[in-house]
Amino acid sequence: LELDSDIRLANVMPFATGKRPRKGQSVGVVSYAHDRSSSPSLQEVCHVLARQRGALILSCEVDFGSSGAPVFVEVNGRPQIVSVVSAKADVRGRPVSLGTNLEKPLSELRAILRTGGGMTARANVQAKTVKATEPRVRSFGGNGGGAKFLRP
Numbered sequence: 001l002e003l004d005s006d007i008r009l010a011n012v013m014p015f016a017t018g019k020r021p022r023k024g025q026s027v028g029v030v031s032y033a034h035d036r037s038s039s040p041s042l043q044e045v046c047h048v049l050a051r052q053r054g055a056l057i058l059s060c061e062v063d064f065g066s067s068g069a070p071v072f073v074e075v076n077g078r079p080q081i082v083s084v085v086s087a088k089a090d091v092r093g094r095p096v097s098l099g100t101n102l103e104k105p106l107s108e109l110r111a112i113l114r115t116g117g118g119m120t121a122r123a124n125v126q127a128k129t130v131k132a133t134e135p136r137v138r139s140f141g142g143n144g145g146g147a148k149f150l151r152p
Contacts, residue, residue, distance in 0.1 A: 018080030
């Protein structure tokens with residue numbers, strides 16, 4: 001997502017991004033899971049158990065709906081985003097979460113945006129007002145779980 005203009009609000013500060021954490025390093029996850037979509041949960045201390053093929057295996061316990069949640073490390077008292085949650089799993093009966101490696105993809109994306117190769121450079125974007133209607137939710141998966149798609 002490329003914004004047409006910067007967000008200029010004094011109380012909205014972007015998080016810095018940091019390098020991929022090493023094995024054993026402490027991390028934290030802030031997520032909105034399926035059963036608490038209106039309030040975030042902060043797991044302050046969990047750890048990097050392993051780094052494998054561009055993925056992080058974390059001791060953080062997450063639930064369905066946590067995909068995309070930021071994984072933070074603290075550097076000089078300031079939080080930095082080092083990964084995002086992509087899945088939950090069990091390793092030897094122990095709940096873990098999987099995070100992606102952000103360094104290379106973010107570097108490539110920033111290079112594209114710096115050269116004007118973002119979507120706004122290729123498209124004539126115009127705002128359009130539409131009449132609000134009751135949204136429809138379509139669910140896939142059994143027992144109320146799985147993916148949900150909202151369509152206006």
